Amino acid sequence: MATECPICGAMAFVRRQGEFRFEPPPNVPGGTILVPGTEWEECEECGEQVISHALDQAIEREARRRRGLLAPQEIKAVREQTGLSQEAMAQLLGVGAKSYTRWETGKSIQNKANDNLIRLFGRNADKLLHLETERRPDRQKELADYIAHLPELKGENRLAIAAHGGDLPSTVAESLRRRLRQLADRQDADEG
Ligand SMILES: [Zn+2]
Numbered sequence: 001m002a003t004e005c006p007i008c009g010a011m012a013f014v015r016r017q018g019e020f021r022f023e024p025p026p027n028v029p030g031g032t033i034l035v036p037g038t039e040w041e042e043c044e045e046c047g048e049q050v051i052s053h054a055l056d057q058a059i060e061r062e063a064r065r066r067r068g069l070l071a072p073q074e075i076k077a078v079r080e081q082t083g084l085s086q087e088a089m090a091q092l093l094g095v096g097a098k099s100y101t102r103w104e105t106g107k108s109i110q111n112k113a114n115d116n117l118i119r120l121f122g123r124n125a126d127k128l129l130h131l132e133t134e135r136r137p138d139r140q141k142e143l144a145d146y147i148a149h150l151p152e153l154k155g156e157n158r159l160a161i162a163a164h165g166g167d168l169p170s171t172v173a174e175s176l177r178r179r180l181r182q183l184a185d186r187q188d189a190d191e192g
Contacts, residue, residue, distance in 0.1 A: 002044070010045035020055060028063045035059060060106065069115045072106035078122035079104070083178050092128050093117055 005013040020040055022033040035058050042049040064071055079089045090100035102108040121128050
């Protein structure tokens with residue numbers, strides 16, 4: 001039973017079942033993406049297709065897999081293991097906060113360069129914090145020293161230096177403080 005096409009208005013909009021074929025953009029290797037045993041709607045007149053969110057996600061997952069890129073939940077896991085907010089993570093990576101959020105929610109796919117950056121960040125977040133401080137040595141030297149000597153620091157004022165977050169945006173400074181607090185707590189646990 002055909003209904004009215006939302007694009008061209010022809011009474012030719014029908015439900016289809018079977019194998020959905022999707023031609024990915026050139027940066028996705030492996031040719032046509034095939035999703036068997038699914039459903040979608042399309043116009044027999046103008047060719048417009050309407051697919052479900054689930055089918056869209058299946059295509060997206062396959063495109064990521066072929067390109068070897070981190071999935072949204074993997075990006076989120078990298079960030080959460082550092083205790084950073086989305087905004088602070090974007091700041092440290094050197095990307096726009098909106099772009100970063102879209103990668104984490106799956107609304108867009110990070111390119112390979114940013115995928116590498118996120119993976120490296122996940123393996124050694126403190127190295128990236130150091131880069132930030134190297135870039136602004138005048139303002140951030142205290143923070144760099146603090147991070148470098150964290151294992152040696154004792155006493156209740158151990159967060160005092162980090163609290164002077166220089167010119168970092170307040171949300172970033174707060175995330176760093178939280179992260180440093182976690183490191184300090186872990187240090188206590190290791191010593192205890
Ligand atoms: Zn149509």
